[in-house]
Amino acid sequence: MSWDFETEPEFQEKLDWLSNFVREEVEPLEHVLKDASPTNPLRNKLIKPLQEEVKKQKLWACHLGANLGGQGYGQVKLGLMNEILGRARWAPTVFGCQAPDTGNAEILAHYGTPAQKEKYLQPLLNGDILSCFSMTEPQGGADPKVFQTKAVLEGDEWVINGHKWFSSNAKNASFLIVMVVTEPDAPPYQQQSMILVPKETPGVNILRNVGVGYQAEGEGSHAYIHYDNVRVPKENLLGERGQAFAVAQTRLGGGRIHHAMRTIGQAQKAFDMMCERALSRETQGELLAKKQMVQEKIADSWTDIQCFRLLVLQSAWKIDKYQDYLKVRKDIAAVKAMMPRVFHDVAARALQVHGSLGVSNEMPFAHQVIESFHMALADGPTEVHKITVARQVLREYNGTNGMFPTQHIPAKREEAIKRFADVIEADLAVNA
Numbered sequence: 001m002s003w004d005f006e007t008e009p010e011f012q013e014k015l016d017w018l019s020n021f022v023r024e025e026v027e028p029l030e031h032v033l034k035d036a037s038p039t040n041p042l043r044n045k046l047i048k049p050l051q052e053e054v055k056k057q058k059l060w061a062c063h064l065g066a067n068l069g070g071q072g073y074g075q076v077k078l079g080l081m082n083e084i085l086g087r088a089r090w091a092p093t094v095f096g097c098q099a100p101d102t103g104n105a106e107i108l109a110h111y112g113t114p115a116q117k118e119k120y121l122q123p124l125l126n127g128d129i130l131s132c133f134s135m136t137e138p139q140g141g142a143d144p145k146v147f148q149t150k151a152v153l154e155g156d157e158w159v160i161n162g163h164k165w166f167s168s169n170a171k172n173a174s175f176l177i178v179m180v181v182t183e184p185d186a187p188p189y190q191q192q193s194m195i196l197v198p199k200e201t202p203g204v205n206i207l208r209n210v211g212v213g214y215q216a217e218g219e220g221s222h223a224y225i226h227y228d229n230v231r232v233p234k235e236n237l238l239g240e241r242g243q244a245f246a247v248a249q250t251r252l253g254g255g256r257i258h259h260a261m262r263t264i265g266q267a268q269k270a271f272d273m274m275c276e277r278a279l280s281r282e283t284q285g286e287l288l289a290k291k292q293m294v295q296e297k298i299a300d301s302w303t304d305i306q307c308f309r310l311l312v313l314q315s316a317w318k319i320d321k322y323q324d325y326l327k328v329r330k331d332i333a334a335v336k337a338m339m340p341r342v343f344h345d346v347a348a349r350a351l352q353v354h355g356s357l358g359v360s361n362e363m364p365f366a367h368q369v370i371e372s373f374h375m376a377l378a379d380g381p382t383e384v385h386k387i388t389v390a391r392q393v394l395r396e397y398n399g400t401n402g403m404f405p406t407q408h409i410p411a412k413r414e415e416a417i418k419r420f421a422d423v424i425e426a427d428l429a430v431n432a
């Protein structure tokens with residue numbers, strides 16, 4: 001019997017330290033620090049000492065295995081840590097595990113040549129530079145087969161031309177990992193490759209940085225990029241030619257579940273605020289907490305968070321057990337599909353319980369609701385993940401050739417009567 005929902009006492013001590021550090025030292029930063037650029041002096045003055053403290057505590061870059069300078073804790077422990085980090089906007093940066101750098105580090109570690117690792121991976125792991133994953137195009141993101149940005153090999157250089165859209169963090173990145181068509185005549189899933197592009201390469205033109213709903217125009221960090229005759233050495237290919245889909249999958253498996261772990265923390269924060277308000281605000285002579293429809297919001301939110309958390313931790317446990325993302329594809333897709341709904345619903349209920357204050361820009365709920373849509377799109381839309389879940393689940397079933405389902409009651413009854421005929425007849429005789 002090995003079911004166990006308890007945390008080892010030694011690791012719980014680390015979680016307690018982490019929880020206190022995030023609340024006391026990291027959460028306040030979001031009210032004074034906006035610009036994530038590693039060249040921003042204010043960012044460095046505020047963030048670097050905290051990063052040093054995290055390194056001293058041996059909690060830096062915990063998503064990485066020990067061979068890459070992480071602690072090799074595995075995904076369950078990472079899940080318990082990430083749900084604390086999710087509470088604070090700057091916590092992933094302070095702990096060296098912010099997206100998209102984590103996923104980019106993962107593919108560099110997996111597919112990078114020794115030279116690529118030295119030039120890009122090491123400074124990324126040290127937290128000295130930031131990176132960008134440039135895949136989505138304006139004409140379609142959910143179906144990567146329609147991407148058109150292409151790279152042609154001319155002598156010893158790749159020449160890249162095309163448009164990319166929603167390339168998060170490009171403005172602060174030192175390099176971009178760009179998905180490009182290199183094999184136009186190959187079957188659809190073997191046409192594209194990944195190429196490393198230093199951001200300062202001539203021809204990398206950021207047209208504008210798009211923001212999301214709560215940001216003013218010009219404030220965003222999701223770049224619309226034109227790649228105009230961008231030339232990089234042929235050694236900048238990451239992985240094999242035509243292997244971009246496999247490389248992207250390596251990155252997304254971990255990335256999706258890490259987002260989910262942090263989302264537990266964000267949903268819990270909205271939930272905490274909802275409970276505090278319900279116990280503080282009175283209407284018609286009694287606390288909101290006494291109103292049944294407010295109680296329903298609290299009960300539904302608590303249940304949603306618990307179910308989601310268990311699914312995330314169980315999936316993390318399966319990743320640790322199998323060490324193979326393909327074996328956990330269904331679980332990760334289910335987590336990814338559930339994440340935006342839980343976050344949206346809890347944040348929206350918390351917003352509602354706060355009334356006009358809740359919808360105002362003096363509380364974080366509108367921000368959280370928009371972020372729930374971010375979760376529903378980035379790394380692929382919810383619908384696509386539900387399709388994956390359904391396809392994987394259906395592989396475990398067979399149809400029937402019969403006219404009626406195998407569980408059709410008349411047939412089942414007839415079968416049972418035949419099977420137990422002797423007993424039934426004997427019973428009838430006794431009771432006649």
Ligand SMILES: Cc1cc2nc3c(=O)[nH]c(=O)nc-3n(C[C@H](O)[C@H](O)[C@H](O)COP(=O)(O)OP(=O)(O)OC[C@H]3O[C@@H](n4cnc5c(N)ncnc54)[C@H](O)[C@@H]3O)c2cc1C
Nearest residue numbers: 133134135136140141142166168374377378379380381383
């Ligand atoms: C905040 C944010 C950050 C992002 N960061 C990055 C990044 O760093 N790098 C990057 O490359 N991309 C990034 N993306 C882009 C993201 O990956 C795409 O938005 C996503 O893949 C969907 O592509 P699309 O927006 O073009 O939507 P479309 O492909 O146009 O799809 C639109 C809608 O159609 C529906 N739909 C799509 N496919 C199906 C289907 N098979 N069945 C049923 N319904 C379907 C869904 O409702 C979907 O939302 C980011 C997106 C957001 C919102």
